Amino acid sequence: MLKIPVHQVAGHHAGDRKLGPLVDDSGRFYKPLQSDDRGSNELSFYTSFSSNMKIPDHIRRFFPTFHGTQLLEASDGSGLLPHLVLQDLSMGHLNPSIMDIKIGSRTWPPQASEDYVAKCLKRDRESTSVPLGFRISGFQIYRTKETGFWKPNRQFFLSFSADDVRSALRKFVSSNGSADSDPDCAFASVVYGGSTGILAQLLELKAWFEDQTIFHFYSCSVLMTFEKELALEGRSSGAEIKLVDFAHVVEGRGVIDHNFLGGLCSLIKFISEILTTPDECYPPKSCLQDSEKSHFCSDDGVNE
Amino acid sequence: MLKIPVHQVAGHHAGDRKLGPLVDDSGRFYKPLQSDDRGSNELSFYTSFSSNMKIPDHIRRFFPTFHGTQLLEASDGSGLLPHLVLQDLSMGHLNPSIMDIKIGSRTWPPQASEDYVAKCLKRDRESTSVPLGFRISGFQIYRTKETGFWKPNRQFFLSFSADDVRSALRKFVSSNGSADSDPDCAFASVVYGGSTGILAQLLELKAWFEDQTIFHFYSCSVLMTFEKELALEGRSSGAEIKLVDFAHVVEGRGVIDHNFLGGLCSLIKFISEILTTPDECYPPKSCLQDSEKSHFCSDDGVNE
Numbered sequence: 101m102l103k104i105p106v107h108q109v110a111g112h113h114a115g116d117r118k119l120g121p122l123v124d125d126s127g128r129f130y131k132p133l134q135s136d137d138r139g140s141n142e143l144s145f146y147t148s149f150s151s152n153m154k155i156p157d158h159i160r161r162f163f164p165t166f167h168g169t170q171l172l173e174a175s176d177g178s179g180l181l182p183h184l185v186l187q188d189l190s191m192g193h194l195n196p197s198i199m200d201i202k203i204g205s206r207t208w209p210p211q212a213s214e215d216y217v218a219k220c221l222k223r224d225r226e227s228t229s230v231p232l233g234f235r236i237s238g239f240q241i242y243r244t245k246e247t248g249f250w251k252p253n254r255q256f257f258l259s260f261s262a263d264d265v266r267s268a269l270r271k272f273v274s275s276n277g278s279a280d281s282d283p284d285c286a287f288a289s290v291v292y293g294g295s296t297g298i299l300a301q302l303l304e305l306k307a308w309f310e311d312q313t314i315f316h317f318y319s320c321s322v323l324m325t326f327e328k329e330l331a332l333e334g335r336s337s338g339a340e341i342k343l344v345d346f347a348h349v350v351e352g353r354g355v356i357d358h359n360f361l362g363g364l365c366s367l368i369k370f371i372s373e374i375l376t377t378p379d380e381c382y383p384p385k386s387c388l389q390d391s392e393k394s395h396f397c398s399d400d401g402v403n404e
Numbered sequence: 405m406l407k408i409p410v411h412q413v414a415g416h417h418a419g420d421r422k423l424g425p426l427v428d429d430s431g432r433f434y435k436p437l438q439s440d441d442r443g444s445n446e447l448s449f450y451t452s453f454s455s456n457m458k459i460p461d462h463i464r465r466f467f468p469t470f471h472g473t474q475l476l477e478a479s480d481g482s483g484l485l486p487h488l489v490l491q492d493l494s495m496g497h498l499n500p501s502i503m504d505i506k507i508g509s510r511t512w513p514p515q516a517s518e519d520y521v522a523k524c525l526k527r528d529r530e531s532t533s534v535p536l537g538f539r540i541s542g543f544q545i546y547r548t549k550e551t552g553f554w555k556p557n558r559q560f561f562l563s564f565s566a567d568d569v570r571s572a573l574r575k576f577v578s579s580n581g582s583a584d585s586d587p588d589c590a591f592a593s594v595v596y597g598g599s600t601g602i603l604a605q606l607l608e609l610k611a612w613f614e615d616q617t618i619f620h621f622y623s624c625s626v627l628m629t630f631e632k633e634l635a636l637e638g639r640s641s642g643a644e645i646k647l648v649d650f651a652h653v654v655e656g657r658g659v660i661d662h663n664f665l666g667g668l669c670s671l672i673k674f675i676s677e678i679l680t681t682p683d684e685c686y687p688p689k690s691c692l693q694d695s696e697k698s699h700f701c702s703d704d705g706v707n708e
Contacts, residue, residue: 205510205662205663206509206510206534210529210534210535217525221521221525225514230510230514231514231659232659232662233659233660233662233663262657262658262659310669310672310673311673313673353566354566355535355536355537355566355670355673356537356669356670356673358509358536358537358666358667358669358670359509359537359666361665361666361669362662362663362665362666362667362669363662363666365614365660365662365665365666366659366660366662368614369614369615369617369659369660
């Protein structure tokens with residue numbers, strides 16, 4: 101009855117002798133509690149968040165529903181392990197295009213140990229986290245029934261530049277999304293734009309982050325999802341954002357989460373620019389910057 | 405004709421054998437060009453900023469006017485040195501209350517050297533920069549004609565906590581602003597509030613930072629100024645903000661300054677709370693938190 105989720109784009113994957121999340125047919129997602137502080141931390145967050153009456157409903161919908169914990173046979177065969185029981189975000193989706201974006205230029209909380217800070221800081225500086233305030237951790241982009249998904253492996257994202265991020269956010273909403281094609285941004289307005297699109301949702305989240313001082317979300321991701329086939333049929337694309345990964349959430353203690361907010365505003369600016377400069381989505385080859393021409397095509401890490 | 409400025413609350417001070425800025429009677433402020441990269445960097449910024457046509461006037465007014473450079477006898481007697489010629493922000497002020505707030509949880513640019521990052525990171529973590537997204541670098545608070553200014557020395561600010569910052573922002577607009585008194589926030593609404601007050605100005609600046617991708621302002625300060633005597637007379641308090649210190653400004657390269665923006669939003673939240681919870685400004689002793697009772701009184705570093 102429990103299966104390995106097929107639409108996971110970042111994080112630990114379950115598999116032969118590997119510990120990772122599982123799903124069932126009823127729409128539940130089982131995430132093994134990490135044995136160190138991260139597990140108890142994430143459980144604390146879900147417990148606190150789900151019982152906090154100050155979270156407005158229009159914000160709560162951006163978080164996976166929490167159904168407590170359950171002892172389950174772990175996916176690595178190591179025996180019974182407590183799992184967080186969460187909403188399976190891929191439930192009801194057929195062929196979702198998904199992007200996982202880790203928000204914040206700093207992935208470590210202020211009170212972290214020297215060693216942990218050094219480890220995170222290195223990763224933050226080598227990725228786009230420090231310069232851009234966020235980094236793309238993974239994505240899958242649906243192409244066609246025949247060709248399936250474009251789902252690069254983890255290596256692909258490690259050396260991403262600002263231009264790579266710009267291009268990936270365009271390819272995510274293109275009809276021809278793949279490593280070696282120029283983005284046409286065919287679905288930009290229906291996925292990113294509109295009163296219920298991803299930009300509108302990010303702006304709602306931003307307004308909350310300008311005010312809330314309950315939680316600080318370090319190393320947390322925004323997951324963007326939509327259904328290309330729905331968009332092709334001219335129906336609503338089902339575009340939505342969710343926040344995931346709360347192993348490093350700490351109390352806000354009366355201060356806003358300026359680190360998350362700053363990164364969120366940066367992401368909002370990147371997405372706004374796709375909507376306001378659609379002409380850059382059909383660029384004649386001669387108008388392309390050299391860096392834009394080559395950066396997807398030359399990457400050997402593409403896992404197609 | 406050149407004098408040492410009397411209203412400087414942070415940074416290098418000119419003096420006997422010390423290099424620092426000078427002012428004249430015509431409203432000009434002469435800042436010695438630091439001999440390392442910082443000097444040329446700050447000059448580049450002023451040159452670029454003053455000629456950039458994309459800076460709207462309602463934002464330009466938040467920056468000191470730039471009048472080029474001039475060779476002057478340095479304040480430390482070391483001979484002729486190039487100085488930036490800037491607007492003297494204290495010109496026209498009699499007894500200004502001034503607070504210098506360094507914005508951003510990170511005071512180092514992404515491309516900084518390992519050594520520089522380590523030095524800044526240590527200072528950012530030991531101060532409120534990392535937890536709050538900004539730190540108070542200095543202030544002077546005018547009391548009365550007889551008692552003059554309360555102007556703590558640099559040591560006073562080094563161990564500031566979040567509660568110290570909350571308290572200082574309240575004392576800044578109190579009629580009884582001093583180390584050992586509870587803030588009454590008598591001038592909060594006239595200085596921070598209103599359509600032309602400091603909060604409104606910070607919100608204008610915020611809107612620009614949500615969009616501008618020209619500059620990233622590392623280790624830059626917001627200077628808040630007002631005249632207590634004007635406020636006492638029931639006239640406009642002359643409350644205004646200015647940005648100062650651009651030795652670590654770098655090009656934005658199409659990305660917003662999420663580091664500055666996050667810190668600015670955090671400061672905005674602190675100031676908003678003073679306006680929305682005025683009752684916390686006249687606290688009966690028994691309602692005070694222990695930390696609030698003691699944190700100014702017990703500090704030996706106060707330089708009154």
